[in-house]
Amino acid sequence: MKESMGSRLFFKLLPVQIMIVAMGSINSIVDGVIAGRFIDATTVGVIGLFGAVNFVLSAIGSVLLGGSSVLSGRYMGSGDLDKTRGIFSLNITITTIIGMVVMLIGFAIPKVVADICGANAQLRDTLALYIVGFSFGIVPQLLAQQLSAFLQLERQSKRNYIGVAAMIISNITLDIVLVVIFNMGILGLALSTAICNWIYFLVLVTYYIFGNAQLKYNRKNILWSDTGELIKIGFPGALLVFCLALRDLALNRIVLNYAGQDGLSAKSSLGMVGGLFIALCLGTGAVVRMLASVNVGEEDKDAIKELIKIASTKALLLSVLITVIVLAISGFVVGLFFPDKTSNVYKLAYQYFVVYDLSIPLIIVVQIQTNYLQAMKQNICVNIFSIIDGFVSVVLPSVILAPIIGIFGVWLATPIGIVISAVVYPIYAIIFWRRVPQNIDEWLLFKKDFGVSDDDRIVFNVENASDVSSTAQKAQEFCTEKGFDKKTAMYSALCLEEMTRNVVEHGFTHDKQKHYLDARIVKKSDEIVLRIKDDCASFDPVSMADQISPEDKTKNIGLRMVMKLATSASYQNLLGLNVMTITIKQ
Structure with a gap:
């Protein structure tokens, strides 16, 4: 297994x-x-x-x-x-x-x-x-x-x-x-x-x-x-x-x-x-x-x-x-x-x-x-x-x-x-x-109002850099299929690609251990929710974005872009996992 x-x-x-x-x-x-x-x-x-x-x-x-x-x-x-x-x-x-x-x-x-x-x-x-x-x-x-x-x-x-x-x-x-x-x-x-x-x-x-x-x-x-x-x-x-x-x-x-x-x-x-x-x-x-x-x-x-x-x-x-x-x-x-x-x-x-x-x-x-x-x-x-x-x-x-x-x-x-x-x-x-x-x-006693339906969510396991691009593409297709406009679908894909790429390039290479990254996309009425989990070293991108000097426009361009495109973003360390939640409204 x-x-x-x-x-x-x-x-x-x-x-x-x-x-x-x-x-x-x-x-x-x-x-x-x-x-x-x-x-x-x-x-x-x-x-x-x-x-x-x-x-x-x-x-x-x-x-x-x-x-x-x-x-x-x-x-x-x-x-x-x-x-x-x-x-x-x-x-x-x-x-x-x-x-x-x-x-x-x-x-x-x-x-x-x-x-x-x-x-x-x-x-x-x-x-x-x-x-x-x-x-x-x-x-x-x-x-x-x-x-x-x-x-x-x-x-x-x-x-x-x-x-x-x-x-x-x-x-x-x-x-x-x-x-x-x-x-x-x-x-x-x-x-x-x-x-x-x-x-x-x-x-x-x-x-x-x-x-x-x-x-x-x-x-x-x-x-x-x-x-x-x-x-x-x-x-x-x-x-x-x-x-x-x-x-x-x-x-x-x-x-x-x-x-x-x-x-x-x-x-x-x-x-x-x-x-x-x-x-x-x-x-x-x-x-x-x-x-x-x-x-x-x-x-x-x-x-x-x-x-x-x-x-x-x-x-x-x-x-x-x-x-x-x-x-x-x-x-x-x-x-x-x-x-x-x-x-x-x-x-x-x-x-x-x-x-x-x-x-x-x-x-x-x-x-x-x-x-x-x-x-x-x-x-x-x-x-x-x-x-x-x-x-x-x-x-x-x-x-x-x-x-x-x-x-x-x-x-x-x-x-x-x-x-x-x-x-x-x-x-x-x-x-x-x-x-x-x-x-x-x-059998697990899930009522109809618990969570979201199978059709309104999709989960990806990202293992390497090649998975990042394919995941972003599938995310954009998912958003389009669910009736979101082109801009919302593109923003969602860009945010997902940037954050997962950051984990793969920096978190996966931080040490010699094998690491895991799961990306979950959920449709909720008029918004898309991205939840990205990884088991790498603790890293809070939300706090880092707040600390970046506005004068230095060349530093962390990708992170700046995500924070600008997202309606809201939050981070927490949950039982040793980095959990990044990004919401993008249509």
Whole structure:
């Protein structure tokens, strides 16, 4: 499959999202291994019980991150940088306030929180101690989750990589120092995680303090009016996490009933490492939501179709590869937590790992579906999706199967549940249209007033200088066919030719990398809209035109011509892409 600019952008954003998901799992694996080998196997179960708190924190982060990502994407897609900055300031303010409140709850009533997590009398005090230590790092944990997404909009993926690496290295080091050397037990594990959250946050936030960030925090610029919309958009993601928390609590009780402490430890071990197994799935979902939100803001049906195609083919094939790898290493991974391969807990954990692994390809399908629906503002469906996928689809099979085949019924409920979740989207599409969708546009829920019709737009991929002239000629023919006069058609072709030639001659040759240039021409009533995207080094022709001295009539003649012929022109850097929009009225 030939790589396109959309494919390149997708896989440029994907590694960061995978690392963000994998980071938490890697830290959990380290904590689990240290707990299982240097404290006791019961501690692994205690950390597993704390998963309910992590689900709550994830729910909070999902509301803020989901709503902010979609709104930021829409505003960036429509070219409104001021509102994008307002969403950034709103996000950081709300995140800080909520983080402080949750932190104080953890400090003040840790035993109450432990009871809510399902701890029995023997585990209550131990879990409460872990909660106190962990609470110290809640504020930076929530803030770092938000900043990591905004940094991608700033083209600062390397800082995310550095932050993730710093967090993982510091977590391993601190676990060894606090638990193995100083023998601080479960409190040492909690403090290690909290300190690592601070380290990760500080690596990220320094860009907004000392760097040249586009998204500046300004309390006067907080877009309070969008708070309700942000929560409304982000709520489905939070509802899913909330349902997952309830599912975790329900399954913990079922597992304890049918497999005891060994079953809980086996389940908890997968909870620690499972995020690593499905990091590709969750990362793909996050990228789909981010890019689809921008494309929805632009009402670009072609880009949305390409995005879904990339996710449903290339990313899905990668998930199959991950499934094979996980199947091969499951025994080794389980052995990290439970060294005695003859023990009951090892056998239960290995069994669960293998069954769970078979669900991975369908998990990525569900992630693509839910995140796309969220970007398309299909909130009712996403809420239904969250309840089914997060709770009903797994708990119901567990309740039915556990009395019949024991703990294996609980393990088997995961692949059964993901199959149930995967059919929600097609059922919703049929309900949405009140019939079976007839084409890809209908399956993607495009209403008639979304974007422009296929006949009123044309897209070109420009790869070299020879493409520039042919593209300009085809553009002029397109404008003429759509009823525009000769002057408008010629102006459109000239502007397109000049701007694409500039990219090919200067952007393509700036470095040794392969670059991409897409030119889109759209007919809108009495005007032609040219949108030119490239992935070359940042270059703002609009600002440059403003800075050119009027006395120097020989400099940048082509750029001067474009600005003179265009009715309006705007530039923005969108997720690392140069986006030039030119409007020419008849």
